[in-house]
């Protein structure tokens with residue numbers, strides 16, 4: 001008895017099919033025995049994906065100018081799967097101090113306890129990273145601009161050092177997305193996206209992607225995905241495929257509006273500093289201009305000093321910025337990172353509280369008016 005219908009399905013649509021399935025069935029005993037040989041691209045069990053995941057992976061690989069891609073259930077799982085694929089007890093891993101907090105926590109609280117030598121490095125170290133390379137250095141983790149504090153990294157300088165020493169590099173590229181920066185073209189081995197943000201685009205799905213060129217790395221990570229159980233659901237893959245249909249137009253609009261709003265905030269007396277490499281005043285501007293084709297929709301700012309109750313008054317005065325920690329979706333969002341978070345870091349550029357803003361698709365004039373009103377409230381609350 002065959003469970004496989006090999007007849008050509010005459011149905012055609014612009015919408016990708018959602019293929020569900022934990023179990024993959026086989027034509028014959030021999031086929032089943034040889035099932036492992038179907039990996040890394042084929043299908044042997046649901047954990048490594050159905051054709052819906054494969055369609056999404058091909059689409060993301062194209063965007064990243066990469067040969068291969070693996071999708072995972074979240075951005076954090078993409079970061080963790082990449083590290084777990086290659087790092088073993090006794091290895092040394094260099095993690096930028098402004099990498100995403102989940103990756104840093106994983107390195108600090110898990111890898112270190114598993115006997116990995118974890119070292120956080122100053123994000124703006126650039127080619128100076130060479131001094132930190134040891135004989136057991138296996139991987140360098142990058143993110144540009146960094147999470148919350150937005151430091152730029154010279155990716156080309158770091159990958160040049162890494163290649164000289166045979167060290168792997170992985171970069172969290174979520175802020176720029178492959179539309180505005182393609183890490184693989186700059187010598188990075190693994191380009192990671194939290195597809196939760198721009199790719200999905202509507203704040204309704206969690207997903208991550210790992211793109212790469214090296215076929216051996218791809219095989220190893222596909223196996224790692226299976227061993228760690230890191231499969232994304234077919235419905236979620238469908239949602240991200242749908243999100244990608246409008247990625248270009250959403251980014252153009254959101255990121256253009258973010259620049260406009262950041263420029264306006266930069267002029268406000270209550271704003272001490274806007275952390276956003278697209279602004280000429282930002283310390284990372286020259287690197288950003290040289291290597292990136294555009295800016296993300298996310299930036300941070302530091303207000304003139306006041307106690308936390310004034311910051312509370314600022315947040316609570318906002319009508320068009322829901323308070324939430326994610327970003328990249330069609331709705332603007334705002335989040336708060338208290339001074340204690342910056343103080344806890346080894347190489348933070350500031351010890352002050354930070355406000356992080358993600359710009360959505362709302363009318364920028366409405367958002368500016370809302371921010372203006374909240375800044376006035378802040379000024380009154382400071383007195």
Ligand SMILES: Cc1ncc(COP(=O)(O)O)c(C=O)c1O
Pocket residue numbers: 073074075076077100102147172174175194195196206207208325326327
């Ligand atoms: C830069 C960056 N990388 C990774 C992640 C993690 O993504 P996820 O929430 O899908 O696990 C986030 C989430 O906030 C992020 O901002």
